[in-house]
Amino acid sequence: MALDKPYKDVPGTTIFDADQARKGYWLNQFCMSLMKAENRERFKADQRAYLDEWPMTEEQKQAVMAVDLNRCIQLGGNIYFLSKLGATHGKSFQQMAGSMTGMTEQEYRDLMIQGGRSVEGNRRIGEDGDAQAQHQPQGAAGKKARG
Amino acid sequence: MARITASVYCSHVPAIGAAIDLGKTEEPYWKPLFAGFDFSKKWIKEHLPDVILLVYNDHANAFSLDIVPTFAIGTAAEFQVADEGWGPRPVPNVIGHPDLASHIAQSVIQDDFDLTIVNKMEVDHGLTVPLNLMFGSPGAWPCRVIPFPVNVVLYPVPSGRRCLALGHALRKAITSYDEPLKVQVWGTGGMSHQLQGPRAGLINKKWDNEFLDRLIADPEAQAAVPHIEYVREAGSEGIELVMWLIARGAMSDKPPKVVHRFYHVPGSNTAIGNLILENQT
DSSP states (O other): OOOOOGGGGSTTOOOOOHHHHHHTHHHHHHHHHTTSHHHHHHHHHOHHHHHTTSOOOHHHHHHHHTTOHHHHHHTTOOHHHHHHHHHHTTOOHHHHHHHTTTOOHHHHHHHHHTTOBOOTTOSSTTSOSTTSGGGOSOHHHHHHHTO | OOEEEEEEEEOOOHHHHHHHHTTOTTSTTTHHHHHTTHHHHHHHHHTOOSEEEEEEOOOSSSOOSSOOOSBEEEOOSEEEEOOOSSOOOSOOOEEOOHHHHHHHHHHHHHTTOOOEEESSOEEOHHHHHHHHHHHOSOSSOSSEEEEEEBOOSSSSOOOHHHHHHHHHHHHHHHTTOSSOOEEEEEEEOOSSOOOSSTTTTBOOHHHHHHHHHHHHHOHHHHHTSOHHHHHHHHOTTGGGGGGHHHHHHTSOSSOOEEEEEEEEEEETTEEEEEEEEEOOO
16 A cells, blocks of 8 residues: 655655655765765766766766756755765855745845745635745746746 | 753754854854853753753764664764864864663663664754854853764655644653753754755744744644654754644653744755743643
């Protein structure tokens, strides 16, 4: 019997469960390797060559090279592992988190200073909050895209 | 016999560590956050424990995806500071208390909580940031610290009920230790935050404050709250708050004295909480 996953209906959110962890095992283990300064240097010098040492999928490698954290998470990555990739590129957690919303760094920083994202409309898929699929990307990019 | 004098609850955001390490604590963005800990720093000087049992979560630093223990206890004499990708934080190593840690492991495992015993482990910001917030930046930490990592990264994480009951077992373990040590149990992580996806940046002040109210006055009720409510209301990383129930469970059954309660938004992506509860004698 399949186990209940009540967290599947939270918008804009991927819960890192055992299924995701299995899918992302090598992606996340690659990220762990970036805890060593010499590996960070080697990765930065030739990302493709470094990634080819790992049995990751091509999709995962492309997402890593694009630093597309949303895509990395869909493919089994977890933010605490991916943060090593961000750190290697000199990014803070705030820059990493903001990058997943489509907002500019300043827009996301302002959102946090103003008290953060509201939970209203963002509890369940199908509501109308700013984290819902129909409102992506957020910020100026979204306004431009949607006219 | 050892006794548990107090419990401390504290968020553990990496950017707070960076603000300390880069000397930014007086900047307008950070100042109100650090000011909320002025009282805590004064309090802990006056109530310095011999040992802190520090409940936190490892953020994929000590534990890769190879092995993910649900509850673990650090039994080493010393713990080095992890390089989380930005280089290791310039903070002192953590000095453990192997004898008390082994005693706790023996007691708690025989009380049905199957701890993983960790004899070698690096500690990350989850453990060092709360130490900085409470102690500032001394050349050496002023007391022993037993790291107690809990898995809240890979689902499913332990339930609130399990965490509260573990706290009860820790209380029994600590208070049966022969040496007359003063011990504090700290619960860290939280409060509301989400670090991933289009919903990143979620903050829920109302829910966080209700959590604090219940944690203080009715931990049994808070322990009954399912994971999904934390995720929905406090964000996917807000689930870290279940760890506060472990520290709460280690407190006496008498209502605790609330000596400090602080709440601030934002600390980077996160709502910052700090609570100090003293056991009433």
